[in-house]
């Protein structure tokens with residue numbers, strides 16, 4: 001069937017490209033964040049963070065649509081991931097790893113020596129992503145996350161040196 005490859009080409013989404021975020025991304029970031037976390041952040045909250053000069057805000061964008069984004073706050077020569085989310089339609093295709101790799105390069109350019117983050121111990125997707133990206137556990141916070149069902153989840157504190 002000759003029409004099938006043609007149809008596939010027609011509907012193939014272009015590979016998302018890396019770029020820095022700006023305030024105009026806040027609305028899309030809010031909807032992607034809500035699709036990814038039990039407590040979504042508002043457009044106003046995200047706009048404040050994205051435009052904060054101490055926050056490194058990076059995205060992967062396909063056809064003017066955010067496929068993934070990450071925000072980290074920088075303090076002296078360390079940074080902490082505030083959030084990272086990949087659009088559910090784009091997950092498990094290597095975007096998380098690609099975004100994190102680009103983000104680490106940006107932080108290196110800003111003379112950051114180490115990146116920290118917190119992850120719920122039961123978040124298998126995120127834990128795999130971070131393990132593959134060179135993060136190691138340096139701490140644990142018991143009953144740190146409030147889950148929608150009223151139970152609490154443990155947080156693991158991870159660190160990755162940046163050279």
Ligand SMILES: CC(C)(COP(=O)(O)OP(=O)(O)OC[C@H]1O[C@@H](n2cnc3c(N)ncnc32)[C@H](O)[C@@H]1OP(=O)(O)O)[C@@H](O)C(=O)NCCC(=O)NCCS
Pocket residue numbers: 036037084085086087090091092093094095096097098118119120123124125126128129132
């Ligand atoms: C966590 C998240 C960012 C991963 O993004 P992604 O683009 O799907 O990740 P990648 O495709 O780059 O996968 C990275 C690694 O994790 C693995 N992985 C991804 N999703 C997985 C899942 N659901 N279960 C197990 N492993 C998974 C991949 O196989 C890959 O490992 P590999 O290199 O050995 O193949 C994405 O699932 C997400 O947005 N989740 C909701 C928000 C969230 O939890 N953010 C993290 C908060 S700490």
